Amino acid sequence: MSSNLSDTIPFNILLVEDNPGDARLAREALNENNINHFLYHVEDGLQALDFLRNKGMYRSSPRPDLILLDLNLPKINGHQVLSEIKSDENLRKIPVVVLSISCSEKDIEESYKLNANCYVTKPLDLNEFIEVFGRIQNFWLKTVKLPS
Amino acid sequence: MEPNESSLHPIEILLVEDNPGDSRLAKEALKESKLKNNLYVAEDGVEAMNFLYKTGKYSKMPRPDLVILDLNLPKKDGREVLAEIKNDDNLKRIPVVILTISKAEEDILKTYNLHANCYVTKPLDLDQFMKVVRSIEDFWLTIVKLPNGKNE
Amino acid sequence: MGKRVKHEKSLPDQPVDQILRESENRHRSYIELSGQIAWVTNPKGEVVEDIPYFRHFTGLSYNQVKGSGWVSALHPDDVAKTIEIWNIAVSTKSSYETEYRVKRHDGIYRDLLAKGSPVFDKNSEIMEWVGVCTDITERKQIEEAIKNNEKRFRELIESLPQLFWTCRVDGPCDYLSKQWVDYTGVPEEEQLGYRWLEQLHPQDRDKTVTDWMEKVKNGNSFDIEFRIRRNDGIYHWFKTRAVPMRDTEGNISKWFGSNTDFDEIIKAQEQLKAFSNELEIKVRELDNAITDLKRSNQELEQFAYVASHDLQEPLRMVSSYTQLLERRYKDQLDQDARDFIFFAVDGANRMQHLINDLLDYSRVTTRGKPFVKLDLSTVLGHAIANLQKKVQETGAMIVNDDLPFVYGDEVQLVRVFQNLLDNAMKFRGADPPRINVSAKTFDEKIQISITDNGIGIDKIYSDRVFTIFQRLHTKIEYPGTGIGLAICKRTIERHGGKIWFESEPGKGTTFSFTLNFK
Numbered sequence: 096m097s098s099n100l101s102d103t104i105p106f107n108i109l110l111v112e113d114n115p116g117d118a119r120l121a122r123e124a125l126n127e128n129n130i131n132h133f134l135y136h137v138e139d140g141l142q143a144l145d146f147l148r149n150k151g152m153y154r155s156s157p158r159p160d161l162i163l164l165d166l167n168l169p170k171i172n173g174h175q176v177l178s179e180i181k182s183d184e185n186l187r188k189i190p191v192v193v194l195s196i197s198c199s200e201k202d203i204e205e206s207y208k209l210n211a212n213c214y215v216t217k218p219l220d221l222n223e224f225i226e227v228f229g230r231i232q233n234f235w236l237k238t239v240k241l242p243s
Numbered sequence: 244m245e246p247n248e249s250s251l252h253p254i255e256i257l258l259v260e261d262n263p264g265d266s267r268l269a270k271e272a273l274k275e276s277k278l279k280n281n282l283y284v285a286e287d288g289v290e291a292m293n294f295l296y297k298t299g300k301y302s303k304m305p306r307p308d309l310v311i312l313d314l315n316l317p318k319k320d321g322r323e324v325l326a327e328i329k330n331d332d333n334l335k336r337i338p339v340v341i342l343t344i345s346k347a348e349e350d351i352l353k354t355y356n357l358h359a360n361c362y363v364t365k366p367l368d369l370d371q372f373m374k375v376v377r378s379i380e381d382f383w384l385t386i387v388k389l390p391n392g393k394n395e
Numbered sequence: 396m397g398k399r400v401k402h403e404k405s406l407p408d409q410p411v412d413q414i415l416r417e418s419e420n421r422h423r424s425y426i427e428l429s430g431q432i433a434w435v436t437n438p439k440g441e442v443v444e445d446i447p448y449f450r451h452f453t454g455l456s457y458n459q460v461k462g463s464g465w466v467s468a469l470h471p472d473d474v475a476k477t478i479e480i481w482n483i484a485v486s487t488k489s490s491y492e493t494e495y496r497v498k499r500h501d502g503i504y505r506d507l508l509a510k511g512s513p514v515f516d517k518n519s520e521i522m523e524w525v526g527v528c529t530d531i532t533e534r535k536q537i538e539e540a541i542k543n544n545e546k547r548f549r550e551l552i553e554s555l556p557q558l559f560w561t562c563r564v565d566g567p568c569d570y571l572s573k574q575w576v577d578y579t580g581v582p583e584e585e586q587l588g589y590r591w592l593e594q595l596h597p598q599d600r601d602k603t604v605t606d607w608m609e610k611v612k613n614g615n616s617f618d619i620e621f622r623i624r625r626n627d628g629i630y631h632w633f634k635t636r637a638v639p640m641r642d643t644e645g646n647i648s649k650w651f652g653s654n655t656d657f658d659e660i661i662k663a664q665e666q667l668k669a670f671s672n673e674l675e676i677k678v679r680e681l682d683n684a685i686t687d688l689k690r691s692n693q694e695l696e697q698f699a700y701v702a703s704h705d706l707q708e709p710l711r712m713v714s715s716y717t718q719l720l721e722r723r724y725k726d727q728l729d730q731d732a733r734d735f736i737f738f739a740v741d742g743a744n745r746m747q748h749l750i751n752d753l754l755d756y757s758r759v760t761t762r763g764k765p766f767v768k769l770d771l772s773t774v775l776g777h778a779i780a781n782l783q784k785k786v787q788e789t790g791a792m793i794v795n796d797d798l799p800f801v802y803g804d805e806v807q808l809v810r811v812f813q814n815l816l817d818n819a820m821k822f823r824g825a826d827p828p829r830i831n832v833s834a835k836t837f838d839e840k841i842q843i844s845i846t847d848n849g850i851g852i853d854k855i856y857s858d859r860v861f862t863i864f865q866r867l868h869t870k871i872e873y874p875g876t877g878i879g880l881a882i883c884k885r886t887i888e889r890h891g892g893k894i895w896f897e898s899e900p901g902k903g904t905t906f907s908f909t910l911n912f913k
Contacts, residue, residue, distance in 0.1 A: 114708075116711075116712045116715075116716070120715055120716075120719075123719060181358070187355075187356060187358070188352060188355035188356050189355075190355070190360075190361065196704055196707065196708065197704070198388060199700070203388050203389075203390055204336060204390050207335075207336035207337075207338065207390045208335065208336050210329070210335070210358045212338075212360045212361060213338060213360060213361070213382075213383070213387045214387060214388045214389075214390075215386055215387055215388065216388055219707060219710075219711050219714070219747050220714070220744075221714060221715040221718040221719065222718070224715065227386055230381070230382055230386050231382075231386070233378070234361075234378060234381075234382040234386075235361070238363055238375060238378050238379070238382075239361045239362060239363055240346070240351050240362045240363065240364055241351075241362075242348075242351050242352045242355045242362075243348060243351075243352075
C-alpha cells in the first residue's frame, strides 16, 4: 500500500522529550518495529525549533518526516512549540504527534486547537507503550502519505 | 472496562464521500470496531458543511469526533471543506483524515498546509480499502485521544 | 308695596289727632311689612294700650293681655328670666334683648327674640317701652339641628380609634378629637392653632409643615406621615389623611383629617427589610461557601491528579526498565533473577493500580456531575453490557425487576452496578452465578438490592468491606485492589443514600443501597 521508496529510504523522526528515561524507552520501542528510521532527540522546545530551522549546532539537521512532541517541557512548554511549528509556513506541514502522560481535557483540546495532527497518551505499561509506538509508526510511516 | 463517556456515548464519525460503494465499505469496516461508533455520510461538500453547522435538517445532529474527507466532491470541493473546517474556531479541533484517490504531491502538500490531520490514499483494491479504513479506525479511535474525551 | 300714603303739607289749622293718626298708620304699615310683633307698654311694663300684633300672634284678647296679662303668654319656664332682664333694663334705663317662648294662637310655643327700648320724654324720664319680637323658631330649630348634628358627628368621631382634627382653610387647627387629646395627654386648648405641631417628633415638624403647605394648594385629598408623641413620651408613626370640605359653591371651607396609627406597619416593614438584608447576607455567604467548595474541589482534583502523575512517572521507569531488562537479557538470567524481576515489576504495577484507584476514589466527588433524572433500567443495561465478557465466561444469569427512575450521576451509577455485579460474579461459588436485581419503593427513596449465590461474607467483616483497600482474600485467590466497594460507598453517599449488605457465608450475599426520587 505504501510506495516501495519508503521501505528503503529511512524516515527521520524528531523526538522532543526532556525525560531521558522516556526518551530511551521511545527509542527502544521504535526499534522494536521493523520500520527503517533515524531518531533525532532534543531535550527542550528551543532546541526543537533550532533543529527545525537549522540554527546553531543544528545547521545541517534534516527535515523530520514526523515529530513526536512531549507537552511537559522545560523552558518553553510543548503547546508553545506546537504553536510555533504550526504557524511557521515552512514547518506547519510536518505532522506533529503530541505525546503526553496527561489525559486532561484541557491539554487535549488545546493541542488540537493549535493544529496538532493527533494526541496520544503515553501508556503506563511497557508493553502497551511499545504497542502504541508501533502503531504510531505503522500509521504515520506506512498508512499515511507524508508531505515531502 | 470501566464505564466512561464512550461506553455511554458512541464516537460520532462523519464520512464525506460521494461514492456510495466506498461509503458502504467504510461502514462495514467501522462496524467491527471495538469502540461503539456512529457513522454519518455526507455525499457532497455542501451537505458536509450543513451537517457540521447543524443547519436545516441537521439541526439535531451531533458534532462529529472525527471527519473522514474525500477531496473530490460535487458541489463543494473537499479542499474547500477542509479550509472551512480548519478556519472555524469551533470546528478546527475536529481531526480530519483525508481519504482520497489522488496521490499528487501538490494535493498532499496543500492539505497538510491547510492543517489536515493526515492524508491517506484510497487503495483501488477492495480488501486493501477495508484494511486502510480499519487502520484509520484503529489508530484514531483506539490509540489517539480525541477532543471531547470520548475515548479516554 | 303697601299703601301709598299721600303726604300733604299740613295746614296750621289741621286737627292734631289727624296728624297723629296718619303717623300711626304709617308706622303700622312699616311694622306690618316687617312681620315683626310690635308692642308697647307703660314705663312699668304694663300693657295699657292695645298691642294688636301681639294679640294676633297669641290669639289673646285685649282684656287678657292688658296690664301684666301678656306675661301669661310666656312659657312658664321663661317667665322668671324675662322678669329679671326686664328689671335690669328698667333700672339701667337701657335697651334689652332676650329670648322667650310664647304660645301662639294655635297653642304651639314659638321662640321669639324680643328687643325692647325705652322712650324718653323731654325730662329724660321713661315715657313708655316699645319693642319688637321676631319669630326665630325656625332659626332656633335649625340651630338645634346643627348642634345635634355636630354632637352626633363628634360622638361618631370620638367613637373611632383614629385621631380626628379639622383645620381652617388658612391653616390653623380648630378642632382636635378626644382621641387626639387622650393620646397626647395634652388638653385641646393647648394644641389648637399651630401648637399641635409640638406633639410631633422634632424631626418631622418642618417636613410636615412644608409638605402640608404644598399639598393644601392642590385642593385634593392627601396623606402625610409623621410621628406623634404619646402621653407616655413614646413616639408612634401616624398616617394622616386630609380631606377638603367644600361649601355649596365648591370652595374649600375646611380641612378635615384622620390619623391612623401605622406604627405597627412601619415596624413590620422595618423588620421585613432587616430580615431581607439578613437573607441577602446569608445568601451571599452561601454563594461564597459554594465558590469556596468549588475551588477546594478543584484544588483537590488538581492535587490528586498531579500527585498521581508525579507518583506514576518514577513507577513507570521502574516498571518499564525492569521489563526491558527481562526482555533483553532473558537468556542470560537464571530463574532466581527472573523471579526477582517478576516481583519488582509486579510491585510497581500494583502501585500504579493503587494510585489510579485513589485517583478514581477522589474523583467521585471532584468529577461528580450534577444529578439528572435517570432510568435505572438503562443504567443497569450499560453495566451489564460492559461486563459482557465476564458474563459469558462465568455463565452468569442476571435477572432484574422493573427498575424506577432516580436522580443521579449516570456514569457513577453505572459504575456502582458494574462493581457490584462484577463482585457477584468474581466471588461466585461452585455454581454459575445467579444474580437478581430488585427494587423496593418507599416515600422518597428507592432501595435496590443485588442478590447473588456466591461465597458470601462473614458478618464480622461488615465494616472492613467498604473500607478503602481492605481485602478479605489474597490477591491470588481473588484479584483486585479492594477499592471497588469503597468507591461504591462514596458514590452512594454522594447521592444521599446508604449502602449495606446481608449475607450467609456459603449461600450468597445481598448488597442493598438507597437512592432518591428527587
